[in-house]
Amino acid sequence: MRRPCVLLVNWRDTGHPEGGGSERYVERMAESLARSGYRVEIQCAAYPGATHGEWRDGVRYRRRGNKFGVYPHALRAIRKSDADLVVDVQNGMPFFARLVAGCPVLVLVHHVHREQWISALGETLGRIGWGIESKIAPRLFRKCRYVTVSEVTKDELVTLGVDRSRIAVVPNGLDTPAPRESARSTDPTLVVVSRLVPHKRIEHAIDVVAELAPRWPALRLEVVGQGPWYEVLRDHAAKRGVADRVRLHGWLGEDEKHDVLARSWVHLCPSVKEGWGIVNMEAAAHGVPSVAYRSAGGVAESIVEGETGLLADDFADFTAQVEKVLADRRLRTAMGEAGVEWAKRFSWQDSAEQFESLVRDVASLSAPRPRTLTPQRLDQPVG
Known part of the structure; x- marks a missing residue:
């Protein structure tokens, strides 16, 4: 058949x-x-x-x-x-x-x-x-x-x-991540998990570190992901004087990525637009609240504002919202707990x-019969 x-x-x-x-x-x-x-x-x-x-x-x-x-x-x-x-x-x-x-x-x-x-x-x-x-x-x-x-x-x-x-x-x-052995960092740690391309605006995350550094001497940012914007971001961190606070990991495997998320305090999503924002949910599953831009499309759904994270209207507001979460441990904990429950729904x-x-x-199809998949290979390229 x-x-x-x-x-x-x-x-x-x-x-x-x-x-x-x-x-x-x-x-x-x-x-x-x-x-x-x-x-x-x-x-x-x-x-x-x-x-x-x-x-x-x-x-x-x-x-x-x-x-x-x-x-x-x-x-x-x-x-x-x-x-x-x-x-x-x-x-x-x-x-x-x-x-x-x-x-x-x-x-x-x-x-x-x-x-x-x-x-x-x-x-x-x-x-x-x-x-x-x-x-x-x-x-x-x-x-x-x-x-x-x-x-x-x-x-x-x-x-x-x-x-x-x-x-x-x-x-x-969402793939529910396995429990991580890595504990939350003792230093305030921000994280971005993203492709390194212009419209993800990871420069904004670096700029947040530069703005907050005078008040947060131990603050650092971990960036997980690869892409053509790597050198641009490295140079931007140097120009803002925070190269020693920003770590560009490049590509990491799933386990390593989740380890980084699990030890972070706040996840940043400064993208221009996202259809949903899977990484917001991955962060939530680790009890890490997210901060993103209200205008960035589907992030306004993957983040429950005021419960699993915060949304900002412009860069100044973005910076303020990040600092708000960093400074309020009770808020951060409550958002983290709500995020874990929110992530379980997907x-x-x-x-x-x-x-x-x-x-x-x-x-207009009928449901086919489920199959047990066996390994296959393409011996000839398909034109």
């Missing part, structure tokens, strides 16, 4: 040097579908050191093209596919799957990129990109269903002309079940 097939077209996978939380979400949904009996394929960009094709956790990966070349390769894959559903993962720029797909298309949007286009591509290309995302894509997908990870992004999509009734919300899940299994239900509904 033919198993139903789902093709996901995405800019990157989690192995990509710039892969992050949105890629983790896509892969978790894909892996769950594979376990449930679907044939699942992910078409994404190539990168140095990656194979052109592989099987991983029951999902078939095909990697073709670079940052921009991935789009024509994805269109070719969609056109040739016998998929029952195509998931067009719109990270700002859609893959225009509806133009060539011979099946229903589900559009996955983590967040709207209004603020990021110009900072990433400059004035001219940025305006073109935002025009495609805000004007062309909603018209192209006007008959398609959407899925996003937060009510905030759902509301933003509605402002772009997407009918609210066509948008489902399936939140990010799991990848629950999110995956919601996602599969949506897949069946959009593609």
Whole structure:
């Protein structure tokens, strides 16, 4: 019996040097579908050191093209596919799957990129990109269903002309971290876990340290993550006179990352925009409150303001909120305890079940028979 097939077209996978939380979400949904009996394929960009094709956790990966070349390769894959559903993962720029797909298309949007286009591509290309995302894509997908990870992004999509009734919300899940042996640091410690790219604004976290250093002589910042902004951040810390207080770890494995989170006092999320903010939940699971910007999209949902963290309106407010949490041990403890309980409400299994239900509904499919996955390999690259 033919198993139903789902093709996901995405800019990157989690192995990509710039892969992050949105890629983790896509892969978790894909892996769950594979376990449930679907044939699942992910078409994404190539990168140095990656194979052109592989099987991983029951999902078939095909990697073709670079940052921009991935789009024509994805269109070719969609056109040739016998998929029952195509998931067009719109990270700002859609893959225009509806133009060539011979099946229903589900559009996955983590967040709207209004603020990021110009900072990433400059004035001219940025305006073109935002025009495609805000004007062309909603018209192209006007008959398609959407899925996003937060009510905030759902509301933003509605402002772009997407009918609210066509948008489902399936939140990010969370891997409950194992108890850590590392104790909370005796020194006030801030932490950022993020890709090192401009729109994450990790400079703001460094600036917070510089602003608070005169009143907090033992304050330090730990930054976990990799990306092209590493040298910029190192130089910025030096210019602000806090290079000795800022540790840029680079990439860390999951255990090491959770050790850093567990010993920190406050987690900072100064990003311009997030669809949800998985790391806010990871910090909460360790009893670490977060501080983020109110305008940054889904963080206003992953952080329960006043209970698991605080939200700020501008940089001065951001700095003040960080100091408020640092200075008030009772507040920090109460937020940490509330965060642990809040994090328990989210799991990848629950999110995956919601996602599969949506897949069946959009593609008019019956639930397939769950499978026991066996290791597979791609002996020949797939074109």
